[in-house]
Amino acid sequence: MLLIKNIGLLATPQGNTVRCGAEQGAIAKHADASVLIDNGTIVSIAENGELPEGSENAEVLDAGGALVTPGLVDAHTHLVFGGWRAHEVPLKIAGASYLDILNAGGGILNTLVNTRKDSEDELFERSMGFLEEEFNFGVTSIEVKSGYGLNKEAELKQLRVIRRLDKEAKQDVVSTFLGAHAIPDEFKGDPDGYIDYLIAEVLPVVVEEKLADFCDVFTESSVFNVEQSRRILLAAQKLGLPSKIHADEIDPLGGSELAGEIGAVSAEHLIATRDSGIEAMARSKTVACLLPQTSLYLGKPFARARDMVNAGVPVAIATDFNPGSCPSLNLQLSMNLGYLRYRLYPEEVLTAVTLNAACAIGMGEKVGSVEPGKQADLVVWNTNELPMLCYRMGSNQAKTVIKKGKIYETH
Ligand code: NIG
Ligand code: FE
Numbered sequence: 001m002l003l004i005k006n007i008g009l010l011a012t013p014q015g016n017t018v019r020c021g022a023e024q025g026a027i028a029k030h031a032d033a034s035v036l037i038d039n040g041t042i043v044s045i046a047e048n049g050e051l052p053e054g055s056e057n058a059e060v061l062d063a064g065g066a067l068v069t070p071g072l073v074d075a076h077t078h079l080v081f082g083g084w085r086a087h088e089v090p091l092k093i094a095g096a097s098y099l100d101i102l103n104a105g106g107g108i109l110n111t112l113v114n115t116r117k118d119s120e121d122e123l124f125e126r127s128m129g130f131l132e133e134e135f136n137f138g139v140t141s142i143e144v145k146s147g148y149g150l151n152k153e154a155e156l157k158q159l160r161v162i163r164r165l166d167k168e169a170k171q172d173v174v175s176t177f178l179g180a181h182a183i184p185d186e187f188k189g190d191p192d193g194y195i196d197y198l199i200a201e202v203l204p205v206v207v208e209e210k211l212a213d214f215c216d217v218f219t220e221s222s223v224f225n226v227e228q229s230r231r232i233l234l235a236a237q238k239l240g241l242p243s244k245i246h247a248d249e250i251d252p253l254g255g256s257e258l259a260g261e262i263g264a265v266s267a268e269h270l271i272a273t274r275d276s277g278i279e280a281m282a283r284s285k286t287v288a289c290l291l292p293q294t295s296l297y298l299g300k301p302f303a304r305a306r307d308m309v310n311a312g313v314p315v316a317i318a319t320d321f322n323p324g325s326c327p328s329l330n331l332q333l334s335m336n337l338g339y340l341r342y343r344l345y346p347e348e349v350l351t352a353v354t355l356n357a358a359c360a361i362g363m364g365e366k367v368g369s370v371e372p373g374k375q376a377d378l379v380v381w382n383t384n385e386l387p388m389l390c391y392r393m394g395s396n397q398a399k400t401v402i403k404k405g406k407i408y409e410t411h
Contacts, residue, residue, distance in 0.1 A: 001043075001058035002376070002405055005034040005051065008065035008384040011347075012370040013355040018285055018314035024356070025309075025347040029386075035068070037376040040404035044372055061400070061407060063380050067389070069350060070370050071140025071377030071403065073357035074331050076268050076289050078178075078322035079144045080127045080161050082114030085323045098298055098325060099250060103222055107324055108148065108182040115148035115158065123161045124168075130321070131169040134329045136410045138398035140377040141172040143318075143361040145216055147181030152202045155179050159211035170403050174361040176244060177203070177212035180224055180232050195228045199235045207239040213362060214265065216244040219255035226254040233262055242362070244289075248272040250300070260284040266316070266360040270303045271295055278304070282312040287360040290352075291320035292337035293328050305342030315344070316360045317352040332389065332397060339390035346387045376405040 010033040013019055019026070036043045036052040044052040088101055088110075101107045115123070127144075134142065144162045149155035159175055166173035179198045187194035206212050215236030219229040233243040242265045247255025249269035259267035260280025267281060268289040281288055290303045308315050317338045320326040331353060338349040358368030367375050380400040381389065389397060401408045 001055065002037040002061060002407075003034060003051070003055040003058035004037070004061045004063055004068065004378070004380070004402070006065055007033040007035065007063045007068045009033070009386065010035065010045065010047070010068045010370060011350060011386050012070050013351040014369055014371060015355065016365045018287060018356050018359045018364070019351050020285065020314040021309065021312040024315060024351050025345050027347045027350060033068070035370060035378070037405045040376055042370060042372050042374050042376050045370065065384055066399065067381040067384050067386060068370070069379050069381065070354040070368055071379055071401065072138045072331050072353045073361065073363070073368060074134065074139045074142045074318050074321070075266070075316050075357040075360040076291060076318035076320050077142060077144050078147060078320070079130050079142070080123050080146070080158050081111050081148045081323055082118040082123065083111060083323065084327070085110060088324065099222055102182065109184070111148045111323055112150055112182070112184065116154045120157050120161055123158065124164055127161060127165055128169060130329060131165060131171055131173075134331070135170050135401060135408070136398065137330055137332055137396055138379040138401055139171065139331050140401065140403050141174070141358065141361070141363055141367050143174040143176055145176040145178040146212075147178030147216075150179065150182060150184035151186065152205065155202055156205065156209070156211065159206060163211060170408070172363065172367070174214070174363065175212045176214040176216045177206050177236070177241065178216040178218070179203070180217040180229070182218065182223060191224055191228055195224070195232050198232060203236055203239060207241065212241060214244050215241040216246060218246040219253055219258065220246065220249055221251040221253065226258050229255065230258055230262065233264070237262070244268060248277060249294075252277065256281055259286045265362065269294065271300050273304060278308055278311050278313060281308070285314060287314045287316050287356055289316045289318055289357070289360050290338075290342065291318055291326065292334050292341055294320045294326045295341070296337065297326050302337070302341040305338065305344055309344065309348060314356045314359070315348070315352050316357040317349065318357060333393065335390050336393045346390045349390050350386065376402060378402040
């Protein structure tokens with residue numbers, strides 16, 4: 001048994017399902033709280049200086065009056081890849097856009113070469129390092145996408161790495177098949193042919209070998225159109241994989257509307273989303289998984305998060321960690337931008353990086369809030385006030401990270 005006591009403020013959303021509209025900011029705030037944990041699970045919570053019953057003989061962690069929240073959940077990353085793409089930055093400074101670079105055979109296609117080349121063990125070791133770095137920022141669960149292999153062998157290699165990460169890393173790791181991330185040279189000019197290939201040759205093996213929990217697609221100009229996106233996502237749904245969509249990142253092709261139509265669990269990016277997309281997602285309760293560091297990095301507008309919350313769309317905020325549009329593992333920086341640029345309040349931001357993010361990756365019943373019955377994933381912060389998490393920038397404010405009831409100091 002572990003007792004975390006002397007918690008100045010325990011701030012947490014509540015429940016196992018998405019919080020939207022006014023509920024997004026309606027979190028519980030327990031003052032002078034303590035949390036009793038047994039066998040990696042939260043047993044009970046007390047407040048106002050009381051201690052939970054049965055905590056007499058427990059090991060004690062004194063939070064010293066600090067703020068405690070649920071462990072953070074990063075619901076969107078591309079964390080398994082070979083190489084970096086630092087060489088693209090001068091091209092961008094000279095005026096090339098993200099799609100210019102991709103259309104010239106760089107971008108994702110450059111990372112493809114390095115990812116195909118690296119062995120499974122090399123990719124695994126490197127990814128473990130990334131996960132360790134992210135753990136220190138307070139991230140206790142994470143989603144990782146494939147999408148840099150773009151053929152059967154290399155996609156399966158990436159997905160196997162993701163499954164190994166789930167076993168070996170401290171975090172829970174959820175796997176998303178993103179074979180439809182770009183059109184590889186083997187299918188240049190033939191996106192339909194590539195989608196056919198993915199549906200016929202790759203998806204069935206991914207499902208058979210239980211290598212993915214979700215299927216995603218990059219719905220974007222000069223990548224996959226709405227019809228092609230619908231085809232792969234419905235084929236995956238038939239095989240039991242729920243949908244995610246990279247939608248409206250650069251151009252509003254109709255990806256968020258498609259997300260609503262097919263009941264996608266999440267639509268991601270949504271920088272250029274129109275009113276019709278917001279309405280469609282609100283109807284289907286699709287989580288809008290927003291990636292503000294990508295807007296920053298690409299010099300793009302910030303997604304209409306305030307409008308989305310007001311319209312009843314459940315909003316999550318993630319990093320998008322990848323070598324091309326967001327080489328950052330710091331989810332706390334996404335929280336800062338969620339506050340300053342999305343104009344969400346700290347309570348809404350907290351829900352966006354905990355419960356709504358957990359729901360976006362199918363983990364809402366297990367993590368995302370500090371409540372009896374949930375897994376004991378928590379962060380003790382270097383502050384005793386919630387707004388400080390969104391206000392201070394650049395420093396790691398996570399002090400102690402607790403995963404399944406085990407204590408890890410970050411400094
Ligand atoms: O989410 N948009 C597509 N995928 C990634 C970028 C991947 C890359 O550039 O390597 C994203 O921004
Ligand atoms: Fe992405």
